[in-house]
Amino acid sequence: MPDEENDAAAPPPYLAAEAIADRLRDRITSGALAPGNPLRDAALAEEFGVSRNTLREAVRLLVHEGLAVHQLYKGAAVKGLDVADVHDIYAARRALELRAAEQSFTAPQQALDGLDRYVAAAERAAEAGQWNEAATCSLDFHRGVVHLIGSARLDRFFRTTVAQLRLAFSEVPIEAEFQRQWVPRDRELCDLLRSGRRAEAAEGLARYLDDSERQVVDIVRAVHSA
Amino acid sequence: MPDEENDAAAPPPYLAAEAIADRLRDRITSGALAPGNPLRDAALAEEFGVSRNTLREAVRLLVHEGLAVHQLYKGAAVKGLDVADVHDIYAARRALELRAAEQSFTAPQQALDGLDRYVAAAERAAEAGQWNEAATCSLDFHRGVVHLIGSARLDRFFRTTVAQLRLAFSEVPIEAEFQRQWVPRDRELCDLLRSGRRAEAAEGLARYLDDSERQVVDIVRAVHSA
DNA sequence: TCACTATGGATTGCTGAACAATCCTGAGGT
DNA sequence: ACCTCAGGATTGTTCAGCAATCCATAGTGA
Secondary structure: OOOOOOOOOOOOOOOHHHHHHHHHHHHHHHHOOOOEEOOOOOHHHHHOOOHHHHHHHHHHHHHHHHOOEEEOOOOOEEOOHHHHHHHHHHHHHHHHHHHHOOOHOOOOOOHHHHHHHHHHHHHHHHOOOHHHHHHHHHHHHHHHHHOOOOOOOHHHHHHHHHHHHHHOOOOOOOHHHHHHHHHHHHHHHHHHOHHHHHHHHHHHHHHHHHHHHHHHHHHHHHHHHH | OOOOOOOOOOOOOOHHHHHHHHHHHHHHHHOOOOOOOOOOOHHHHHOOOOOOOHHHHHHHHHHHOOOEEOOOOOEEEOOOOHHHHHHHHHHHHHHHHHHHHHHHHHHHHHHHHHHHHHHHHHHHHOOOOOHHHHHHHHHHHHHHHHHOOOOOOHHHHHHHHHHHHHHHHOOOOOOHHHHHHHHHHHHHHHHHHOOHHHHHHHHHHHHHHHHHHHHHHHHHHHHHHH
């Protein structure tokens, strides 16, 4: 039984600050720490049972990932997206995902078929009514699309970027009808990519991103005016 | 005289760790700290006159930027590029720069004309024989191309990525003839973009990146076998 | 009542020393 | 030549503390 995985009390397979950052990231993406919520190091350090210094390093990691913002002498707080952020993120998504779709003919068929697994998982989660899980799988599918480009650096960038995008949803309850529409569109895009109709796939993806951006902008506006 | 700018002894306009990270980054990109060089915190902390803890935060920033690598209980060292890294970086460059060229028709003419300033600076530096400066201006031009996409997040990503690319050059002396060829090609690409011939620009850019990648791979192979 | 000040506490940024865990080197033994 | 195993060096982390800055609240003056 090599490489056990008791994530809780295991001695450090990696730095303590990264472990704390993981736990904080979970709290943020799950909505337990809402945008705007300050991250006070003394309190959090005691709560996690680490030194204030280690916790500060963890927070700095989250700032670097764009999940928190930092102000000198005012500390860090969970990042709240504004409309400009959403446009910025979708400009990046369009660049990467459309590029990936357009150059998808260079990817091996095996890689394209691998995308199906994410969409299938999203479909299963949607049928079971687990909308949060469905959203996760949907984003995994889009990560898979970007992965076709073949750059681990871009993969990491995209992962942190969509993590930021989820900040917009962490303050509003997930409405089933709000999420339901996306899974069949993912299915359609996936099938178009697998069958090599990349022009249609790119076009569908462009519409998908336009619609998605509109929805997120609406959410951010609603939160902002609340 | 508000807001004096004695960069040396000025009280922190921003975090001390970031200031130290800047100075370390300069040393790395200038080649004073060669790839593989370990970053021992005790020594560097004393040299920069900061505490070991602050220096560790600075090093962590560089690790996050990809300019250094970290191993548990073995500390950090300046990152050395291997061939896989170069392929990874150029996959990202192709995705972003080609995408930017293809969608350049959505950019205002003013933004396209702004690119000229970087190429002009590169030409001046090349004529003066300042090849390092010319390389910097050339990369500024390519950053400007990516900027057309309109995502600050992608801009930051691209900036750190090309900074990593410079690691490949920090171990070899810059040969004039090696660098001379790129400036006229930048000029050609810039003019194609400004005149709206984006298909030709994209094609030329693709060839440019292919040639550039080959050159960097050769350099990395030479360093690796040395 | 409405500004404006100031004062004390809370929080942050950073330091220096300490300690355990791990790595590395080299001497010694077989 | 190979193994072992001390000893030092380096790293990861903690703790206590201090200066700088923010924030809220109270007081002051008009």
